[in-house]
Amino acid sequence: MWLPDRRTFLVSLAALAGCGFTPVYGPQGGGSKLLNAVALEAPDDRYDYDFxxxxxxxxxxxxxxxxxxxxxxxxxxxxxxxxxxxxxxxRLSGRASYALTPVGSEDVLIVGRTDSFTSYSATGSTAATQAAERDARRRLMVILADRVIDRLLIDADTLPE
Known part of the structure; x- marks a missing residue:
């Protein structure tokens, strides 16, 4: 049976520190620049709202x-x-192309594209199939939002102060 010990933990911590790892929300991380700082466009439909x-x-x-x-x-x-x-x-596939800009400017600070997919069953009644499709679309938008956020956080340290 494997039991963790402090030496393994400390060696792992030292290895992470040696490779330049900094927590995204830590003092030197760029993630705090994005907290409560990104304005989104008003949603056009239910799925934009979910995103x-x-x-x-x-x-x-x-x-x-x-x-x-x-x-x-x-x-x-x-x-x-x-x-x-x-x-x-x-199979419901989706792609999100995004651009982060300063408010009121056309200068692009971070640009990217991410995609994902989900699926749903159509073997039930018509109402069940429609509900499954709505749920799959909602799940896809949540996945895309998470991926866009992750990509923004990775590049957040390049944002101006």
Whole structure:
């Protein structure tokens, strides 16, 4: 049975310190520059709202020095089918292209693109399939929000003071 000891912990900590690791929200990390500092566009639909909600849960509601522009591309593909050709499972893929700019400026500070996917079953009733699709779209927007935030936090130390 493996039991952790202090020596292993201290050696691991020393290795992280030696490689230049700094916590993103630590004193030298850039993540604190983004907390409550990123303004989002008003949502156009339910899924933009889900993205904004998740973004604000993690970084706070911002009216600060930065604005985030996000464009989404969503697509649906049938995955499984029965012998009669009826599709039983759908893959919902999404791509978020984002640009972080200073408020009131067109200068781009951080730009990027991320994508992900989720899926849902279409074997139930029509109402169940529609509910599954709505849930899959909500989950996809949460995943995309998390990925955009992670990418922003990685590059946050490049932002001006």
């Amino acid at each position: 904004n909600k998740r973004f604000e849960e993690r970084l706070g509601r911002g009216s600060g020095p930065y604005a985030l522009k996000v464009d989404f591309e969503l697509g649906t593909t049938g995955l499984g089918s029965l012998a009669d050709g009826q599709t039983t499972r759908y």
